[in-house]
Amino acid sequence: MTGAKAIVTSLEQEGVTTVFGYPGAAICPVYDCLRESPICHILVRQEQNAGHAAAAYGRISGRPGVCIATSGPGALNLLTALATAYMDSVPLVAITGQVPSDQLGRDVFQEADITGAAEPFTKHSFLVKNAADIPRIMKEAFYLASTGRQGPVLIDLPVDIQTQELDFLYPESVSIRGYNPSAKANPLQLRRVVEAIAAARRPVICAGGGVFGAGARAQMRAFAERCRIPVVTTMMGLGLMPSSHPLYFGMLGSFGSSAANYAIRHSDLLILIGTRAGDRAMRQPGVLEKRTRIIHIDIDPAEIRKNMEANIPLVADARLALEDLGENCQAADTGMWLAELKEKLGAGAPFSDCPAFVNPHRLVAALTERLDSDAIYIADVGLNQIWSARSARIKEGRFLTSGGMGTMGYALPAAMGARLATTARQVVAVMGDGGFQMSMQELATLCQHDIPVRMVVLRNDSLGLVRQIQKQEYAGRYEAVDLSGGPDFAALAQVYGIRAMTLSDNDEIDEAVDALLAGEKSFLLQCLVSPDEPAL
Amino acid sequence: MKHTISVLVENHAGVLSRITGLFSRRGFNIDSLAVGVTEDKTVSRMTIVVEGDSYTVEQLEKQLNKVVDVIKVRTIPQQDLISRELMLIKCNATGRTRSEILDIAKIMNANIVDLTKNTMTLEICDLPDRLDLLEELLKSYNIQEVMRTGTIALQRGGAAINVK
Numbered sequence: 073m074t075g076a077k078a079i080v081t082s083l084e085q086e087g088v089t090t091v092f093g094y095p096g097a098a099i100c101p102v103y104d105c106l107r108e109s110p111i112c113h114i115l116v117r118q119e120q121n122a123g124h125a126a127a128a129y130g131r132i133s134g135r136p137g138v139c140i141a142t143s144g145p146g147a148l149n150l151l152t153a154l155a156t157a158y159m160d161s162v163p164l165v166a167i168t169g170q171v172p173s174d175q176l177g178r179d180v181f182q183e184a185d186i187t188g189a190a191e192p193f194t195k196h197s198f199l200v201k202n203a204a205d206i207p208r209i210m211k212e213a214f215y216l217a218s219t220g221r222q223g224p225v226l227i228d229l230p231v232d233i234q235t236q237e238l239d240f241l242y243p244e245s246v247s248i249r250g251y252n253p254s255a256k257a258n259p260l261q262l263r264r265v266v267e268a269i270a271a272a273r274r275p276v277i278c279a280g281g282g283v284f285g286a287g288a289r290a291q292m293r294a295f296a297e298r299c300r301i302p303v304v305t306t307m308m309g310l311g312l313m314p315s316s317h318p319l320y321f322g323m324l325g326s327f328g329s330s331a332a333n334y335a336i337r338h339s340d341l342l343i344l345i346g347t348r349a350g351d352r353a354m355r356q357p358g359v360l361e362k363r364t365r366i367i368h369i370d371i372d373p374a375e376i377r378k379n380m381e382a383n384i385p386l387v388a389d390a391r392l393a394l395e396d397l398g399e400n401c402q403a404a405d406t407g408m409w410l411a412e413l414k415e416k417l418g419a420g421a422p423f424s425d426c427p428a429f430v431n432p433h434r435l436v437a438a439l440t441e442r443l444d445s446d447a448i449y450i451a452d453v454g455l456n457q458i459w460s461a462r463s464a465r466i467k468e469g470r471f472l473t474s475g476g477m478g479t480m481g482y483a484l485p486a487a488m489g490a491r492l493a494t495t496a497r498q499v500v501a502v503m504g505d506g507g508f509q510m511s512m513q514e515l516a517t518l519c520q521h522d523i524p525v526r527m528v529v530l531r532n533d534s535l536g537l538v539r540q541i542q543k544q545e546y547a548g549r550y551e552a553v554d555l556s557g558g559p560d561f562a563a564l565a566q567v568y569g570i571r572a573m574t575l576s577d578n579d580e581i582d583e584a585v586d587a588l589l590a591g592e593k594s595f596l597l598q599c600l601v602s603p604d605e606p607a608l
Numbered sequence: 609m610k611h612t613i614s615v616l617v618e619n620h621a622g623v624l625s626r627i628t629g630l631f632s633r634r635g636f637n638i639d640s641l642a643v644g645v646t647e648d649k650t651v652s653r654m655t656i657v658v659e660g661d662s663y664t665v666e667q668l669e670k671q672l673n674k675v676v677d678v679i680k681v682r683t684i685p686q687q688d689l690i691s692r693e694l695m696l697i698k699c700n701a702t703g704r705t706r707s708e709i710l711d712i713a714k715i716m717n718a719n720i721v722d723l724t725k726n727t728m729t730l731e732i733c734d735l736p737d738r739l740d741l742l743e744e745l746l747k748s749y750n751i752q753e754v755m756r757t758g759t760i761a762l763q764r765g766g767a768a769i770n771v772k
């Protein structure tokens with residue numbers, strides 16, 4: 073068969089049923105084979121969105137999402153999505169067309185060195201030189217993307233390789249001598265962890281996105297419950313514990329809850345799991361280490377001691393480590409400590425309402441209260457992300473956002489991908505008017521492929537977060553943050569045939585949310601928010 | 609402090625740029641890097657000399673290990689280090705100075721590899737410090753060109769750093 077056919081057959085072998093992409097001359101042979109394949113191709117309206125959609129598909133399905141683009145500009149448009157997935161350790165396989173191999177390096181039409189350009193943002197990449205290598209490379213790409221610390225893998229495919237003939241045999245197994253992700257924890261280290269937990273009086277678990285990556289949400293909850301250890305999460309870890317769980321004390325960090333930050337500051341044992349203790353979460357690395365003992369559990373040894381000291385490092389797959397800990401740890405005497413934290417949790421500040429505007433916290437709280445238990449909530453970037461992270465009440469569902477890169481325009485395409493990764497779960501994308509306008513071309517994709525997504529646009533006619541920075545740190549000298557001039561987004565959605573409405577009154581939130589969630593079709597809810605509505 | 613790291617990598621195109629890209633991206637300052645194929649033709653060995661504290665070296669090792677094309681990373685302990693560097697050095701040499709340079713070469717165990725009416729080219733293979741010394745000694749003879757290979761190193765004793 074041809075190289076192109078080998079690519080598509082390999083995708084089928086990997087169980088891929090949906091791919092996101094955008095064609096061009098250099099990838100036409102692959103598209104020609106996709107035509108005859110049962111794989112469903114979602115034609116996005118810009119390649120970056122194919123990347124985000126595939127990444128969210130990967131986050132929800134637990135298997136690498138797949139995106140496809142052509143050479144040059146098509147591939148370059150993928151870069152932001154690759155970097156976004158890389159920062160959040162999301163399993164993704166990207167396939168790009170490339171100019172003919174005998175012309176590589178000559179700056180021919182639509183040539184871009186995409187493996188070079190993507191090098192800092194990919195876990196690994198392949199430039200295919202021989203069609204016979206395709207089955208092995210595809211097998212390795214899926215393996216690399218989905219094992220160890222997950223991440224994006226890029227396959228660059230010169231167009232002549234796509235038409236080259238090969239004998240197709242899909243390998244059964246993978247052997248890459250430079251890649252042996254450790255999975256099982258070292259028993260000696262594990263014993264030290266168990267002892268440290270037994271000795272702690274004020275332990276706290278700080279869990280990050282890696283716990284989701286390892287599929288260890290249930291194991292983490294069981295471990296925390298058995299040992300009666302309070303849990304806080306990073307933004308990437310939101311949803312690991314239901315918001316209402318008695319052991320859960322919220323998100324830590326600059327925009328986190330005071331209870332979570334208090335817990336970290338006053339603990340005598342900090343158990344980091346699947347988190348790199350990034351700068352947004354840990355405000356004072358270096359200070360904390362002096363006060364508390366730190367256990368750091370991560371699949372990536374390079375994360376341990378990178379941002380924070382660790383007294384007990386444990387390199388392991390979070391699921392295996394948590395299963396072991398759940399079996400071996402005893403319930404700790406944390407009653408006083410939990411009571412102390414409960415007090416800090418308080419009732420939360422009352423909503424401050426301003427007339428003619430919607431209070432975003434109130435909206436997010438009401439919305440998430442009404443969502444199905446397993447709904448997927450996707451937050452964009454900006455003030456709206458902070459409002460979402462603070463006020464969303466997650467039950468058994470998921471909270472997805474671009475945590476590490478903070479990429480505006482993530483939410484809408486991600487919602488598309490997340491929805492296609494499930495059969496019937498509710499998917500809500502909550503975004504600012506800036507972020508929405510970065511990806512609103514995908515409204516057409518939603519319609520074309522009949523993908524039901526609930527959209528909330530928090531419209532403050534400004535780049536709210538940047539405006540707030542200018543207000544607070546630049547004495548209110550506003551520059552380039554005014555977004556007025558946008559159309560009525562509800563009317564815009566309606567032009568696409570998407571149901572929509574506008575909300576400007578806190579008293580009508582419940583009805584608006586009901587409308588948003590009713591029915592089987594997409595809906596866009598435009599909420600008018602004051603440009604002066606603060607982050608917290 | 610200087611650390612010498614021995615790295616085994618897949619011997620294909622693009623691997624070197626992956627490694628050097630990682631250095632610049634993560635802000636590691638490399639003193640020298642030398643690459644060559646090993647006893648196994650599918651594997652290259654790099655010797656990297658880096659200046660830094662133990663945090664830097666630990667990070668460097670871990671980041672190198674993450675590169676899929678990297679097969680093995682070992683920092684060679686100072687006391688077990690066998691290291692050599694090769695230098696070619698060309699300087700002015702006329703009738704009178706020629707014999708002076710010859711003397712220096714003899715003492716330093718350097719060879720004369722080229723000679724013209726006005727210049728002399730020496731070759732030395734030794735510890736990097738000794739190369740520095742030779743260069744220093746030849747300074748007054750108007751050095752025209754210096755080329756150094758960067759340090760290569762193996763570990764002393766029977767133990768080997770290889771793919772097995």
Ligand SMILES: Cc1ncc(C[n+]2csc(CCOP(=O)(O)OP(=O)(O)O)c2C)c(N)n1
Nearest residue numbers: 454455456478480504505506507535536537
């Ligand atoms: C692609 C991209 N460009 C720029 C930024 C910088 N940035 C962060 S938040 C923000 C404003 C976002 O405005 P909007 O989407 O309306 O959200 P709001 O803060 O108003 O809720 C900007 C420009 C970014 N994060 N991503």
Ligand SMILES: [Mg+2]
Nearest residue numbers: 504505534536
């Ligand atoms: Mg805005």
